[in-house]
Amino acid sequence: MSDSIRDRLKPAEDTPEVHHAEHPAGDPVVSTHHAYHPDLRNDPKRAKRAEIAVSALFLLAVVGVIGFVVTYIAAPFNFGTANYQTFTPLLGIFMTLALTGIGSGAVLWAKTLMVDEETVQERHHLASDPKDRAETVEILKEGFEESGLPRRSLLRNSILLGAGSLAVLPVPLLFGLGRFQHKEAVLSKTGWKAGSRLLDELGRPVKLGDLEVGGVKSVFPDVPGGRRMADSAALLIRMLPEDLHTSPSRKDWVQEGHIVYSVICTHLGCPVKLYEQQTHHLFCPCHQSTFDAANEAKVLFGPAARNLPQLAISVDADGYFVAQGDFTEPVGPSFWERKPSYSDKVGA
C-alpha cells in the first residue's frame, strides 16, 4: 500500500470521530453530529481572523470592479493604436479578480464562520399509495365513460380524424421554406457555359502561357457573380502533357497539358485546392480525400467515392481559355436523385 493511501486511512487529527453503533450485518448508524469544519463559535480569536480574511476577499472584488471600469473607460482600445491589444486581457484580469473575490470569499465564509453540520434527512417514498393509484385510475375511467367516447364511435372516430388532420397544417408552411425546384436540374447546373472565359480570382481572363508547368490557378466562369458561385469554382492545372493521362473520350477536354477540375469535393463539398506538384495529387483539407490530377482526378484515398468532375476547355481566337460547356455531371457531394449513369460515363 502506498504512503498516500495509508495517510488517508489514518484519521486526521482535526476530524471529529464518527461513532457507529455496532450493528451486525446491517448499516452502521451515525450517533453523533459530524461537523464539516471546526466550529469557531467558541473560538473568537480564530473567528475574527477568518472574518478578516473573508472581508479582504470581498474587498478584493471592489478592487477588481474599479480596475474593470477604469480599463473600460480609459485603456486604449481602437485597432492599431498603441497597446490596444492589452484592452481585452486587462478586462479579463480585473473581472476575474472581482469574481474570484466574491466567489472565494463566499466559500471561505461558509467553510469557516457558518455552522455546517452533517444532517440526516429521511427520503420520502416516491411511489404513491396503491389506494391513491387505484382511485386515480378509477377517476380517469369514470371521466372517460362520462365523456361518452367509448360508446359514441362516430364521435370518437371524427375527433381522431379531425385532430389528426391538424398535423397537416404545418406541412405546406414547411415547404414554404424553399422554392419548388427540380432538384436534379438545379444541382446539375453550374455557372459554366460554352465559350465562357476562365477568370482568375481578380476577374482577369487566363491566357494560354500564363501558367508555368506545375502551376495551378483558381478559375471562375465569366458570368455575373461567377466569383462567388458556390458550385462553379474550378482549378486550372498545368503539367507536362506526357504526365497527363486522359481517356480517349476526353482527349479534347485538355489544352497542352492544361486541365480543369471542379474543386468542390465529391464527398462533402469542401474546396479541394491543395495541389502537390510532384505527385499531381489534389488534397481536400476537410476529410483528406486525395485525387489524382494526372488521371482524371481519380480517388486515391479518403472517404470521397467519385472523381472530381472535369471541365472541358479550349482556347479562343485571342488565346484565352474558354469552357466548352458546363460540367457533364453534377459537381460536389452525392444526392439521391443523382443518376448513376453520370459516373458510368467516366468509369468511376
Next chain:
Amino acid sequence: MATLVEKGASGAATWVDDRLGSSNFIKRSLNKVFPDHWSFMLGEIALYSFIVLLLSGTYLTLFFEGSSREVIYNGAYTPLKGIPMSAAYESTLRISFEVRGGLFMRQIHHWAALLFMAAIVVHLMRVFFTGAFRKPRELNWLIGVGLLVLGIVEGFAGYSLPDDLLSGTGLRIAYSIALSVPVLGTWVSFLVFGGEYPGGSIIERLYPIHILLVPGIILALITFHMMLIWYQKHTQFAGPGRTENNVVGSKIYPAYAAKAGGFFFLVFAVMAALGGLAQINPIWLYGPYDPSQVSAGSQPDWYVGFLDGSTRLMPNWELRTLGHTFSPNVLIPTQVLPGVLFGLLALYPFIEAKLTGDRAYHNLLDRPRDKPVRTGLGVMSITFYLILLVAGGNDIIASIFHLSINEITYTLRAALFIVPPLAYLATKRLCISLQQADVHLLHHGVESGTIRRLPSGEFVEETVPLPSQYSVLLATTPERKELIAHAHTEDSEPKAVAAKPRGFFRPRGGVVEPPPDHKELERTVD
C-alpha cells in the same frame, strides 16, 4: 440599522406569505439536506456555464446582425477594408474591434460554450460510472442526454453564425450531409438552406434557432432536470450512517447555499480569465466565407470533433444503382453512428435494468469497481469516442509528428474496432483487482509499519484493523457488510467476498488469500 433591515425583510416576507402561503415551502426548502461530494459539482459547472452563456449571449445579440446580406467592409480592422462580406461577418468584426468589451464578451461566450459541453460530458460520466441513472432517476438521465444533444446543436449553430471561412465550411459540410439522406435529402437540404447551397437563408434561420428556440428548450429542460433532483433528492455515496432511505449531508441554508453561490462566481471567474487572456476563434484571421476557399487544418469545436473523425475514418463506400445514388460513406459516420451512439446512451438505464433484472430503487451510488461490466462498457465507450476524436485531428497529428496521414487513418480505422474491446477487458480485470484489494483491506486491515520477528526467524508486518469509518465505505455489498460485522469478532471465517473471477479474470496467484490466523500467530509469539 439591523432592526430596520429585519423589519423590512419581515414585512416583505409577510406580504408575500399573505398572498402565496410560501413559508411552508420555503421552510422545507431551506432545511433540505444535500449530500456533499466533489463529483456532484460537475453538473453545477454545466449549469453555471449556461448562465454565463445566457448573460454573454444576450449582450452579443445587441450588436450581432444575423444576415447574409452582402456588404463592403469599411470598419476599424484595416486589413479587411474594401472586402465584400456578409453583414453577419461584418457585425462580428464590429463586436470584436469597435464595441468596447465586445471581443471580451465574444470570447467569454465561446469559452463558456466549450466549458458547458465539457462539464456536461464529465457530469454524464460521473452519473454513468456511479449508477446514478438507475431507478428512480431514468427520466433525469433522458433529460440529460437530450441536453447533451441540444448542446451540440446549439454550439454548432453558434459557431456557424459569424459566417467566417471556417464556419462557412462547416455549414457546407452540414448541407452536404443533409443532401446524402436517401429519398428526402435534396428536399431537406433545400428547405433548410432555402435553395441550392449557400441558399441565402441559413444565417437568418440559424440566428433565431441559436438565440431563442434551442436555448429556450435547454432552459426548460435544465429547470425540469433540477426540479427532479430536488423532488427525488440527490443520490449519495455509501458512508457512515448513509442508507438507501436517507440523505446525509448539509442543509441547503446557509452554508451550502453560500458555497454553491461562491462556486458560481468561481466558475464565472475561470471563464472571465479565459475570455480575457486566451484568444479563441479569431475570425478576422480566417477571413469572410468564400465558397472557393478553405484553410488547411480546418477543425470544428471539440464536441463536434468525434463526428468529423468518424467521417474521416469511413471508407469511400457509395452505391449507384436503380437510377439513384446512395452514400453510406456519408450516412454511416454522420447520421447512423450518432443516432446509434446517442440512442444506446439514452436507453442504457433500461437495457441495464433489463439485463440485470434489477427493478429496485437506488439512492446509494455504486463504486465503479463494484460494477466491472458497467465500468468496462463505460471505458469501452470512452475509448471508442476518443479514437474518433483523435481521428478528427489526423491531419494535425500528421503534420506535427511528420507521419503519413494515410497510415494514421488506416491505424485508427483498425484501432476503432480493436482497442475498445481491449479497454473493456482491461477495465473489467482492473475492477476485479480493485475489489480484491478492498477485500484484502477488510480481511487484513492496514499495514501498521511495525515489523515483528517470529521465533522461526520470519519477519511479518503487523496490520491494524481498518478504522470503522473507512470499512463502512467498502461495505458496498451484503457479503462485505457481513465481513465487516465479523471483522472484529474473530470467531468465524468470513466467506469469500469478491466477485469470483474466471479465466483471464482469475486473480494472479490463485484464489483470494485466506485471512491471517491471528490466534495462531499469538500462540506462536507466546
